[in-house]
Amino acid sequence: MAKLKDLALRPERLSAGHRLCPGCGVPGIARLAVRSTEDYLVVGSATGCLEVSTTIYPYSAWKCSFIHNAFENVAATVSGVEAAYLALKRRGKVKENFKFICFGGDGGTYDIGLQSLSGAMERGHNMVYICYDNEAYQNTGNQRSSSTPRGSNTTTTPVGKLSSGKTGRRKDLTAIMAAHHIPYVAQATADNWKDLSRKFEKALEVEGPAFINVLAPCVPGWKYEEKETINMSRLAAKTCFWPSFEVDNGVWKLNFKPKEKLPIEDFLKPQGRFRHLFRPENQHVIAELQQEVDENWEEILKRCGEK
Amino acid sequence: MPQILALTGNEAVAYAMKQINPDVVAAYPITPQTSMMQKFADFVAGGEVDSEMVLVESEHSAMSATLGAQAAGARSMTATSACGLALMFEILYIASSYRLPIVMPVVNRALSGPINIQGDHSDTMGVRDAGWIHIFSENAQEAYENTLQAIRIAEHPEVLTPVMVTLDGFIISHGVETVTIFDDDKAKKFVGEYKPRYTLLDTKKPLTLGALNFSDFYFEHKATQLEAFNKSAGVILDVGREFKKTFNSTECYEFFEAYKMDDAEFAVVVLGSTAGSVRMVVDDLRSRGVAAGMIKLRVFRPFPHEELAKALKGLKACAVMDRSIAYGGDGGPVHIEVRSALYGIHPAPMMCNYIYGLGGKPIEPEHILSVFDDLKEAVVKKSFKRRVGYLNLKE
Numbered sequence: 001m002a003k004l005k006d007l008a009l010r011p012e013r014l015s016a017g018h019r020l021c022p023g024c025g026v027p028g029i030a031r032l033a034v035r036s037t038e039d040y041l042v043v044g045s046a047t048g049c050l051e052v053s054t055t056i057y058p059y060s061a062w063k064c065s066f067i068h069n070a071f072e073n074v075a076a077t078v079s080g081v082e083a084a085y086l087a088l089k090r091r092g093k094v095k096e097n098f099k100f101i102c103f104g105g106d107g108g109t110y111d112i113g114l115q116s117l118s119g120a121m122e123r124g125h126n127m128v129y130i131c132y133d134n135e136a137y138q139n140t141g142n143q144r145s146s147s148t149p150r151g152s153n154t155t156t157t158p159v160g161k162l163s164s165g166k167t168g169r170r171k172d173l174t175a176i177m178a179a180h181h182i183p184y185v186a187q188a189t190a191d192n193w194k195d196l197s198r199k200f201e202k203a204l205e206v207e208g209p210a211f212i213n214v215l216a217p218c219v220p221g222w223k224y225e226e227k228e229t230i231n232m233s234r235l236a237a238k239t240c241f242w243p244s245f246e247v248d249n250g251v252w253k254l255n256f257k258p259k260e261k262l263p264i265e266d267f268l269k270p271q272g273r274f275r276h277l278f279r280p281e282n283q284h285v286i287a288e289l290q291q292e293v294d295e296n297w298e299e300i301l302k303r304c305g306e307k
Numbered sequence: 308m309p310q311i312l313a314l315t316g317n318e319a320v321a322y323a324m325k326q327i328n329p330d331v332v333a334a335y336p337i338t339p340q341t342s343m344m345q346k347f348a349d350f351v352a353g354g355e356v357d358s359e360m361v362l363v364e365s366e367h368s369a370m371s372a373t374l375g376a377q378a379a380g381a382r383s384m385t386a387t388s389a390c391g392l393a394l395m396f397e398i399l400y401i402a403s404s405y406r407l408p409i410v411m412p413v414v415n416r417a418l419s420g421p422i423n424i425q426g427d428h429s430d431t432m433g434v435r436d437a438g439w440i441h442i443f444s445e446n447a448q449e450a451y452e453n454t455l456q457a458i459r460i461a462e463h464p465e466v467l468t469p470v471m472v473t474l475d476g477f478i479i480s481h482g483v484e485t486v487t488i489f490d491d492d493k494a495k496k497f498v499g500e501y502k503p504r505y506t507l508l509d510t511k512k513p514l515t516l517g518a519l520n521f522s523d524f525y526f527e528h529k530a531t532q533l534e535a536f537n538k539s540a541g542v543i544l545d546v547g548r549e550f551k552k553t554f555n556s557t558e559c560y561e562f563f564e565a566y567k568m569d570d571a572e573f574a575v576v577v578l579g580s581t582a583g584s585v586r587m588v589v590d591d592l593r594s595r596g597v598a599a600g601m602i603k604l605r606v607f608r609p610f611p612h613e614e615l616a617k618a619l620k621g622l623k624a625c626a627v628m629d630r631s632i633a634y635g636g637d638g639g640p641v642h643i644e645v646r647s648a649l650y651g652i653h654p655a656p657m658m659c660n661y662i663y664g665l666g667g668k669p670i671e672p673e674h675i676l677s678v679f680d681d682l683k684e685a686v687v688k689k690s691f692k693r694r695v696g697y698l699n700l701k702e
Binding site: 040042044051052055056057058059060062063064065066067068069070072073076077078079080081083084085086087088090091093094096098115116118119120122123 | 358364365374379381507508510513515516519520524
């Protein structure tokens with residue numbers, strides 16, 4: 001694994017000057033990912049925060065090749081790029097080694113892009129798909145996605161007389177991707193750069209498809225203070241809301257086990273999107289959320305052989 | 308030596324693809340296209356081509372992968388029909404705006420609903436404005452030859468625009484005809500090597516493709532695209548001429564074939580396989596002293612307005628046959644174009660429109676004959692019974 005010093009010395013591939021929000025969780029994740037290989041790189045991005053903020057014509061923050069096609073098809077698009085690479089390499093027209101990374105938000109990954117992602121993973125393209133999950137359609141202004149947690153106040157599940165926010169349990173995409181039996185699947189938070197960096201490197205090294213789901217706290221959507229982004233990630237890990245684990249060739253491994261599992265309130269409290277849950281009439285939603293987190297955590301512990 | 312083979316239209320196009328040997332082919336099954344990609348998969352499995360095949364999970368992904376591959380510098384193809392083309396709709400516009408010279412055979416089929424798997428032109432007419440060149444074929448031979456030419460047209464440095472080559476579902480795609488397949492070497496030489504100027508895999512010059520355009524650049528980029536699109540007209544003619552010379556082809560590779568039009572008084576404008584039947588009826592009418600003619604439109608986009616106006620000028624009456632509907636428009640999409648082409652032309656012929664053949668409804672010589680009868684009657688009565696009518700529709 002590359003040391004922090006080595007990583008820092010590698011040339012910048014996602015440069016400063018992009019227009020992501022102050023405090024956004026995404027650019028740190030993306031910068032670390034694109035530094036995780038010394039091979040040439042083609043990055044694809046679904047329509048979303050990362051794409052609109054890094055490539056406003058005539059500018060581009062990308063120092064490596066970058067392609068954006070549409071919202072729902074980054075995996076299919078990059079699978080075409082990878083197929084082209086294989087064909088052109090075979091025909092002697094490309095000599096150098098390339099790696100391929102797709103970025104998509106939760107909207108472009110869990111929802112509209114799920115079919116394209118599933119297809120690309122099943123076909124076995126040698127590429128890494130990184131979902132930066134900010135738990136709603138944040139680029140269009142915080143509309144609910146299938147990753148939005150229960151109780152979240154979004155612009156399409158607004159809190160009102162008859163509503164205490166988003167209803168229903170969020171989709172467990174990482175498990176769905178693990179069910180594709182691809183070489184490498186992982187889930188991570190951005191507060192642990194070492195863990196994240198190791199996962200990116202591993203994903204880029206394996207032959208065949210890899211998928212990494214990274215929680216990406218969102219200042220305007222989650223409504224917390226800009227300086228708290230890494231802390232949000234840490235609280236998600238410590239409450240076991242967002243467990244850090246990997247599935248390496250079918251073997252599940254837990255990567256972070258908090259010494260003391262914090263209550264879900266600790267993750268919810270600093271965020272404006274959950275403020276209404278602390279009113280007496282909404283306490284049951286917190287209890288439901290806690291139950292979901294507990295169930296999910298128990299299942300992961302079992303799968304990872306921790307229980 | 309060229310080979311003369313008994314092939315379906317789909318097989319003929321697969322032979323063209325074999326000679327093109329694209330770097331990447333994305334495929335997804337849909338009737339009536341399926342047997343084309345099956346044949347190509349046979350060529351791959353047998354080692355007759357070394358294309359990288361991407362067997363995607365939808366047509367949306369077929370076009371998305373083809374776009375990605377072409378952007379990476381690979382000559383890339385896919386093929387589809389009907390609902391598959393409709394599913395690609397969004398990405399067709401993106402492919403043309405990225406100026407990626409993708410060639411896609413489309414086996415024309417009716418769009419749902421009601422669901423129907425047979426031939427009509429509603430699929431490609433529905434993507435009329437997606438910025439793709441549309442070339443229609445009358446038979447398997449033309450579908451084969453158009454596919455070879457399409458590569459040269461699309462990749463021309465002044466054009467860089469995707470091309471769809473169409474063939475009528477079942478009538479051409481599944482009908483067996485004798486097809487002349489040209490020498491591999493000669494075909495390959497004609498098609499040439501793809502040399503893209505910008506690619507994602509250029510290590511010296513990394514590329515950002517698909518940047519967000521606001522109102523300060525969007526319009527300018529679309530206008531640039533349109534200018535390049537319009538340049539394709541001349542290139543289509545040049546490539547057609549070179550093709551005919553290279554292969555001693557007897558087909559007409561201009562914008563349209565003007566059949567017995569020099570002294571014609573009555574004519575039918577038609578696309579695709581129906582042209583064969585119209586030609587037969589024209590011959591029959593000629594033998595009975597009627598000055599009948601036919602325009603077989605080959606290139607629908609870019610539409611040859613000026614050339615067509617010249618060809619139709621002086622006719623007494625003409626009928627445009629549309630195998631699709633433009634709801635709320637002035638008849639079908641071809642009629643709208645032809646009528647527009649004749650604006651300001653004197654003397655302009657009387658003109659009517661027939662919707663026909665939807666969902667594979669047969670079109671027989673008697674129906675075409677009735678069209679010419681209607682034209683003759685309209686000239687006498689100085690008006691049409693119906694300016695936009697149907698052919699072979701049950702009452």
